[in-house]
Amino acid sequence: MSIRFVFLMLISVIVVDTALAGGTGGRLVAVSGTVWIQEPGADETRARAGEELTPGTIIRTDTDGQAEVTLEDGSIMVVQSNSSVVLSGIKRQQRKKTSILIFFGRIWNKVSRKLGERASYEVNTPIVVCGVRGTDFEAAVGDDGSVRIRVDQGIVYVTDEGHDETVNAGEEIESDPDGIGEVKVAEDRPDWKQWQSRKRERVRQQGRDIIDKFKERILSRKEKLERLRTRQKEIELKRKAAEERARAGDPDAIEEIRRYNQQLVSIADDIADLGDAAGSQFGLVDHFADLAIDPRFQMIDGKYVEAEAASMKRIKAMFDEMIAEGTDISMEAMEKMLQEMSKGQRGSLKFPKGSSADDLWGSDEKNPKPE
Numbered sequence: 001m002s003i004r005f006v007f008l009m010l011i012s013v014i015v016v017d018t019a020l021a022g023g024t025g026g027r028l029v030a031v032s033g034t035v036w037i038q039e040p041g042a043d044e045t046r047a048r049a050g051e052e053l054t055p056g057t058i059i060r061t062d063t064d065g066q067a068e069v070t071l072e073d074g075s076i077m078v079v080q081s082n083s084s085v086v087l088s089g090i091k092r093q094q095r096k097k098t099s100i101l102i103f104f105g106r107i108w109n110k111v112s113r114k115l116g117e118r119a120s121y122e123v124n125t126p127i128v129v130c131g132v133r134g135t136d137f138e139a140a141v142g143d144d145g146s147v148r149i150r151v152d153q154g155i156v157y158v159t160d161e162g163h164d165e166t167v168n169a170g171e172e173i174e175s176d177p178d179g180i181g182e183v184k185v186a187e188d189r190p191d192w193k194q195w196q197s198r199k200r201e202r203v204r205q206q207g208r209d210i211i212d213k214f215k216e217r218i219l220s221r222k223e224k225l226e227r228l229r230t231r232q233k234e235i236e237l238k239r240k241a242a243e244e245r246a247r248a249g250d251p252d253a254i255e256e257i258r259r260y261n262q263q264l265v266s267i268a269d270d271i272a273d274l275g276d277a278a279g280s281q282f283g284l285v286d287h288f289a290d291l292a293i294d295p296r297f298q299m300i301d302g303k304y305v306e307a308e309a310a311s312m313k314r315i316k317a318m319f320d321e322m323i324a325e326g327t328d329i330s331m332e333a334m335e336k337m338l339q340e341m342s343k344g345q346r347g348s349l350k351f352p353k354g355s356s357a358d359d360l361w362g363s364d365e366k367n368p369k370p371e
Contacts, residue, residue, distance in 0.1 A: 023055025024087040026071040033064035056089025074112035090272045093265040103283030106140040124276045126284040127175045128160045142199025147175045177213035208301040221278045271326035
């Protein structure tokens with residue numbers, strides 16, 4: 001078997017699925033009251049109807065604010081007053097997904113029924129993750145991190161650390177840092193203002209206990225992330241060895257590379273999901289810190305909460321770095337190399353110096369081409 005034929009087969013299996021999802025985007029279709037948006041790396045600005053929202057954008061509403069967003073998948077999200085949410089900026093490789101993170105506040109969701117079998121709509125809260133398709137529901141996060149999910153139509157699947165509950169139309173469920181509660185009949189006209197007021201008073205009085213429980217959850221997710229990254233690096237080393245054998249003309253290495261690529265893609269998507277779930281927790285911790293330093297709020301144990309929030313901010317920096325590294329599996333360089341090969345820019349296996357071939361195999365100086 002010729003070296004050129006092996007390389008062509010190799011490239012064909014590495015390009016698993018180039019239609020990557022770069023995060024969740026949308027468009028502001030209506031704004032009332034005071035609403036701010038903040039794109040990644042930019043300052044916060046007042047929101048205006050008609051603005052395009054890139055993945056990673058934070059939407060924050062004041063006491064009089066409300067924002068309606070049409071998402072790229074056709075779903076509609078209404079951000080109610082006193083809320084902070086973000087459109088996920090983490091890319092997926094294979095699991096096509098619309099992902100929303102709530103830090104605190106309340107959103108109403110009308111999920112598009114046009115989502116395909118591989119697509120889903122997910123709402124990440126500091127405690128539970130809600131997975132849905134073709135559903136109308138509300139999701140609220142209190143100032144203490146408690147969560148309330150209320151379903152109008154369809155079904156919502158609520159998950160917390162291996163504990164799953166199914167919430168049908170006309171039902172609701174609440175969760176707090178101690179776990180998921182029981183599914184019950186939904187109130188016809190819930191008093192959201194009163195519910196939020198109770199949760200706000202709870203964090204004022206029990207801030208130390210609450211932030212300790214969220215720190216425990218964050219550290220647990222950090223351990224899971226570290227295990228995933230370790231596994232990812234182990235597979236990358238095995239794939240590198242298989243690539244060397246394929247470059248030497250071993251056809252049996254092709255199937256190995258195919259398996260390793262699929263494993264890496266799957267782990268990258270697991271890391272993306274973990275990043276969104278933890279992201280909502282970090283956002284809530286920042287909210288705890290804001291409440292702790294607000295003299296009007298008078299949080300008991302405010303100094304302790306402030307110090308713990310600062311500690312978790314350092315953990316977040318490490319977390320974000322691992323998420324970025326773990327999801328940085330781009331197939332674009334592989335496509336580019338295939339195009340270069342088809343043009344015969346190095347003859348049978350010759351590429352221009354500095355081409356994307358070097359990204360995969362290394363330069364000729366470091367890896368001489370076998371004769």
